[in-house]
Amino acid sequence: MALLIPMEDVADRRLEEFARLRDSQLRTRLETERGLFVAEGEKIIRRAVEAGCRPSAFLLTPRWRTTLVDVLDGFPDVPCYVGTEAMIEAVSGFHVHRGALGTFHRPAPPSWAELLATDRLVVTQGLVDHANLGSIVRIAAALGWGGLVVSETCADPLYRRSIKASMGSALQLPWRRMDDDTTDLRRIREAGFTLVATTLGDDAVPLETVPPGGRLALLLGNEGHGLPDAWQREADVRVTIPMARGVDSLNVAAAAAICAYELRPTAP
Amino acid sequence: MALLIPMEDVADRRLEEFARLRDSQLRTRLETERGLFVAEGEKIIRRAVEAGCRPSAFLLTPRWRTTLVDVLDGFPDVPCYVGTEAMIEAVSGFHVHRGALGTFHRPAPPSWAELLATDRLVVTQGLVDHANLGSIVRIAAALGWGGLVVSETCADPLYRRSIKASMGSALQLPWRRMDDDTTDLRRIREAGFTLVATTLGDDAVPLETVPPGGRLALLLGNEGHGLPDAWQREADVRVTIPMARGVDSLNVAAAAAICAYELRPTAP
Numbered sequence: 001m002a003l004l005i006p007m008e009d010v011a012d013r014r015l016e017e018f019a020r021l022r023d024s025q026l027r028t029r030l031e032t033e034r035g036l037f038v039a040e041g042e043k044i045i046r047r048a049v050e051a052g053c054r055p056s057a058f059l060l061t062p063r064w065r066t067t068l069v070d071v072l073d074g075f076p077d078v079p080c081y082v083g084t085e086a087m088i089e090a091v092s093g094f095h096v097h098r099g100a101l102g103t104f105h106r107p108a109p110p111s112w113a114e115l116l117a118t119d120r121l122v123v124t125q126g127l128v129d130h131a132n133l134g135s136i137v138r139i140a141a142a143l144g145w146g147g148l149v150v151s152e153t154c155a156d157p158l159y160r161r162s163i164k165a166s167m168g169s170a171l172q173l174p175w176r177r178m179d180d181d182t183t184d185l186r187r188i189r190e191a192g193f194t195l196v197a198t199t200l201g202d203d204a205v206p207l208e209t210v211p212p213g214g215r216l217a218l219l220l221g222n223e224g225h226g227l228p229d230a231w232q233r234e235a236d237v238r239v240t241i242p243m244a245r246g247v248d249s250l251n252v253a254a255a256a257a258i259c260a261y262e263l264r265p266t267a268p
Numbered sequence: 269m270a271l272l273i274p275m276e277d278v279a280d281r282r283l284e285e286f287a288r289l290r291d292s293q294l295r296t297r298l299e300t301e302r303g304l305f306v307a308e309g310e311k312i313i314r315r316a317v318e319a320g321c322r323p324s325a326f327l328l329t330p331r332w333r334t335t336l337v338d339v340l341d342g343f344p345d346v347p348c349y350v351g352t353e354a355m356i357e358a359v360s361g362f363h364v365h366r367g368a369l370g371t372f373h374r375p376a377p378p379s380w381a382e383l384l385a386t387d388r389l390v391v392t393q394g395l396v397d398h399a400n401l402g403s404i405v406r407i408a409a410a411l412g413w414g415g416l417v418v419s420e421t422c423a424d425p426l427y428r429r430s431i432k433a434s435m436g437s438a439l440q441l442p443w444r445r446m447d448d449d450t451t452d453l454r455r456i457r458e459a460g461f462t463l464v465a466t467t468l469g470d471d472a473v474p475l476e477t478v479p480p481g482g483r484l485a486l487l488l489g490n491e492g493h494g495l496p497d498a499w500q501r502e503a504d505v506r507v508t509i510p511m512a513r514g515v516d517s518l519n520v521a522a523a524a525a526i527c528a529y530e531l532r533p534t535a536p
Contacts, residue, residue, distance in 0.1 A: 139522050144512035169515065241529070244412035247437065254407050254525040257518070261509070261526040 002058060002072040004065070007083030010090045015081060017103045018059050018091050035106045037158035041098035042067060047168035049074070053104040059092075061085050061099035068100065106158060109176035110147070116191040118146020118174075119215045120265045123188070123195075125151040125181070125231055126222035127252065133157060134165025135253035136220065141169035143260045148175035149184065149217075185234045193217040196263065197227050197235035198255055200248070204240035207262050216263050220256055270326060270340040272333070275351030278358045283349060285371045286327050286359050303374045305426040309366035310335060315436035317342070321372040327360075329353050329367035336368065374426060377444035378415070384459040386414020386442075387483045388533045391456070391463075393419040393449070393499055394490035395520065401425060402433025403521035404488065409437035411528045416443035417452065417485075453502045461485040464531065465495050465503035466523055468516070472508035475530050484531050488524055 007015070017036055036056055039048045042064065049055070049071055058080040060068065065082055072080055088096050115121070122140045127133045133155045140148055148157065154177070156162060157170040178184040189195055193215040210216075219235060221227030232238060241250060241258055250258070275283070285304055304324055307316045310332065317323070317339055326348040328336065333350055340348055356364050383389070390408045395401045401423045408416055416425065422445070424430060425438040446452040457463055461483040478484075487503060489495030500506060509518060509526055518526070 135519060135522060138515075139518060142509075142511045142515040142518050142522075172514065241410075243410045246440065247406075247410040250407060250410050250525070251403060253522065254403060254410075257522040257525040258529040261529065 002055075002075050002078045002080035005079055005081050007059070007081045007087055007091075010083075010087055014057075014079070015059070015091050017057060018081075018088075018101055019093070036103045037106055037163070038160040039102045039104060040096065040100070040160055040164055042100055044163055044168045044171075045100060045102045046071065047171045048102065048104045051107065051171040053107050053171065056103040056105060057081065058103075059083070059088055059101040061088065064098070064100040107171075110174045112176075112187060115147045115149065115174055115176055116188065116193075120145040120263070121147050121149060121188065121193060121215075121217040122256070122260065123149045123151070123185075123217050123219045124154050125219065125227055126153050126225075127155050127220070129223055130155050130159050130161035131165045132223060132251070132253045134162040134170065136256045137162070137166040137173055137175075138169045139253070139257045139260050141166075141173045143264050145218075145260060145265070146174070148173055149188070150175065150177050151181050152178050182230065182234065185231065188217050189234070189236070191215070194237060195219060195235045196259075197221075197232050197238045198259055199226060199232060199238050199240055201232070201238060201240065204238040207239045207241050207259060210237055210239055210263060212263060212266075218256070218259050218263060220252055220259075223252055270323075270343050270346045270348035273347050273349050275327070275349045275355055275359075278351075278355055282325075282347070283327070283359050285325060286349075286356075286369055287361070304371045305374055305431070306428040307370045307372060308364065308368070308428055308432055310368055312431055312436045312439075313368060313370045314339065315439045316370065316372045319375065319439040321375050321439065324371040324373060325349065326371075327351070327356055327369040329356065332366070332368040375439075378442045380444075380455060383415045383417065383442055383444055384456065384461075388413040388531070389415050389417060389456065389461060389483075389485040390524070390528065391417045391419070391453075391485050391487045392422050393487060393495055394421050394493075395423050395488070397491055398423050398427050398429035399433045400491060400519070400521045402430040402438065404524045405430070405434035405441055405443075406437045407521070407525045407528050409434075409441045411532050413486075413528060413533070414442070416441055417456070418443065418445050419449050420446050450498065450502065453499065456485050457502070457504070459483070462505060463487060463503045464527075465489075465500050465506045466527055467494060467500060467506045467508055469500070469506060469508065472506040475507045475509050475527060478505055478507055478531060480531060480534070486524070486527050486531060488520055488527075491520055 039045045055075055055078045085099050122145055163170045195217050197219045307313045323343055323346045353367050431438045463485050465487045
């Protein structure tokens with residue numbers, strides 16, 4: 001059993017890693033410095049453990065402490081703070097639907113060689129909305145794509161809301177962040193991938209004309225601006241989803257679903 | 269120009285139709301009683317006017333009053349309340365990103381005959397999440413589907429958050445609510461539609477095996493439970509999107525995007 005610590009003071013400094021979870025910037029700083037991510041709810045906590053992630057601490061209501069006892073038993077040295085739902089909300093600053101939070105050490109990302117061993121990669125550039133990113137991770141995992149690469153400035157797949165929107169798939173799908181967008185795009189192409197850029201440009205070809213074989217990397221751009229020119233220039237093919245008149249675009253997660261389906265890997 | 273009324277008291281009873289916009293149940297009651305919907309932001313206000321919807325009132329910051337002056341000029345009898353962003357927030361109870369709200373009378377729904385004149389219908393059953401419903405509306409409109417039918421208990425396509433997620437498409441795509449689910453499902457089939465139910469059932473056929481021709485109605489179920497048995501029994505075909513091992517489902521909006529794309533109408 002983990003170390004049970006009744007939570008008596010919501011300002012207790014030991015709870016700092018659970019505090020102010022609402023503030024994305026603060027979280028990002030804390031998460032980068034300490035290398036932690038936050039799992040919310042039983043399902044995602046279990047996925048994190050199954051994925052081999054090492055917990056830093058738990059913050060649970062008594063009910064969830066009971067339900068998760070088998071997980072806690074596996075980590076006798078990890079502190080488990082126990083408090084009421086209201087106290088957990090006061091610490092974390094948001095409504096915790098499922099009364100269970102865990103902080104985990106971030107897993108080491110796969111090497112490029114490991115990540116590029118698949119035939120289907122999703123590459124996201126500059127996404128800002130965590131729900132969109134999480135949805136895209138879930139889609140990629142569900143449709144059998146082998147990995148994800150996020151650009152230098154893209155949102156974090158392990159941010160609490162991303163993991164939630166991904167239903168935990170962010171802990172299953174191998175992913176890593178680019179060190180340098182241009183260098184790494186070229187690295188992907190040199191590994192034999194055709195870079196398929198999604199765009200609304202007039203000179204793009206319809207999605208269904210892309211030959212389905214070979215190794216494909218699907219490039220998805222920022223919600224407002226789409227892929228920057230530099231990315232579009234690096235692409236081998238620029239595709240578009242034909243739209244009805246008067247409708248200008250699809251949300252990036254919907255576009256990702258359609259492209260990832262149309263270009264899905266053939267069953268092994 | 270609409271009747272300009274400086275907003276002096278946030279508790280003014282004339283502002284009631286903008287009040288407590290956060291409370292979905294209250295809104296539903298008010299909207300059903302008064303037959304109003306709320307458009308948020310310039311783009312959606314303009315779409316509502318373009319769609320021929322009659323405004324009941326506007327609530328704007330001075331800046332948006334200026335930007336929307338051409339719209340306001342068209343409705344000399346409609347009150348336009350003008351206040352600061354903070355006052356609009358105090359009245360509506362949520363953060364108004366774009367400082368512009370309009371209430372509009374709901375358009376009369378199309379008749380069944382009008383709605384069934386298309387070859388591609390989306391039918392949503394019991395969706396509870398307005399963002400999902402709005403995304404589905406946007407997808408249907410973008411991919412050239414001709415209309416939407418929502419079940420008796422499904423969320424409202426004209427609820428503020430649905431319209432927003434649809435980027436205003438809820439004002440373009442013809443739609444109506446069922447009076448009785450079973451009767452109306454049969455009505456759709458009798459009009460010559462093949463009812464295609466999306467499901468996770470083991471006995472479902474892969475999506476890509478559905479013949480693309482003819483008239484198709486795509487049935488999408490509740491986020492948690494999927495389509496109820498009664499609906500699955502009424503369906504002519506039960507389809508599933510083949511998933512990778514270990515991933516149990518896609519979000520309903522992602523599934524809708526894939527199905528609506530795979531079964532899209534051929535260009536006229």
